[in-house]
Amino acid sequence: MGRDSCEAPFISPATLRWLFLAVIVVVWELVPRLGLVPSVMLAPASEAMIAGFQDFGTFARALGITFGQLASALIFAYGIGALAGLLLGSVYFLRETLLPIVSSIYAVPLVIVYPLLTAWVGIGPESKVIFGALYGFFPMALSVAAGVQTVDRQYILAARSMGARTSQILFQIMLPASVPSILSGLRIGGAMTAIGVVVAEMMAATGGIGFLITQNRTMFNTAEVYFGIFLVLILTGLLDMFIRLMERCFTNWYPKET
Incomplete structure (x- = not known):
């Protein structure tokens, strides 16, 4: 009993996480209030929230645009990235030539x-989806390729000896065995895709959270800028929570080693 009580954490990770976020908010509020940083550079948290909710309709429409573009980009980044990583990690010729x-x-x-994308497809949502998908494709593909290479070759030899086809080996042996790496790729690729979409909106767009951030920055509306950043953090946080939920589901399903 003494050992268990000594090893038990004094504060749960969830509580510690919320305390850390609370400290960040308090510091965010106090630093500009105390004059440590000019308010034109850092608006207090309360002013950012008030400014954002006063114009919440505009921010809600922009958030909807960003969410739609992000969802579309994730479909391509995850789907094509996972397939490319599966092929790059399992086919020797592709692994030696294309993976580097x-x-x-x-x-x-x-x-x-x-800039090339905007010249080819314009500044509409297509360029945001393609750019975000490119950002997420590479970490997803590399994570899956790395996971495939860690699969025990004895499983593959056994499957081939029993007459398994290449497609069966890929999707019934290699893919399930690479679940931990795939989940890591989902998390990193999702974050990178969100960055790609928002950055694209900030560079050239007619809508979206990134566009609002850039627009308010040029007009020195600092509070609105930080509210836009806050919405981006909320969006990426929800995406990470969804991936964590998937990770828990796969962890319960994934067979444990004995």
């Missing part, structure tokens, strides 16, 4: 591609 190229491209700042 994909890793190198991921290291390049993709923001340089967006």
Whole structure:
């Protein structure tokens, strides 16, 4: 009993998380109030909330636009990224030739591609979806490829000896065995996709949260800028919560080693 009581945390992780967020909000409110930072650079949290709710209709419409573009981008980033990672990690020729190229491209700042996208497809939602999907594709593909390479080859040899087809090996052995890496790719890829969509909206757009942030920044409406940033954090936080829920479901389903 003594050992269990010593190892038990004094504060639960969830409580500690909320306390940490509360400290951030208090610091956010007090730093500009005390004059430590000019309010034109950092608006107090209360002013940001008041300004945002006063013009909540505009922000709600912008949030809907961003959410729609993000959802579309995630479908492409997750779907194509998982399929590409599965092929890159399981096919020797692709792993040796294309995987290093994909890793190198991921290291390049993709923001340089967006001006080309706007020239090709315009500044409408299509360019935001494509740019966000590109941002999320690479971490998703690389995570799945890394997970596939960790699969025990004895399972593959056993499946082949029993006459399993290549598609069966890919989707019934390699893919389920790569679940931990896939979940990691979902989290990183989702965050990167959200960044890509919002950054694209900030660079050239006619709507969305990123567009509102840039518009209010140029007019020195600092409170509205921080409310827009707050909405982006809420959106990405909800996405992370959804992925954590999926992770718990897969953890309960995934067979435990004995």
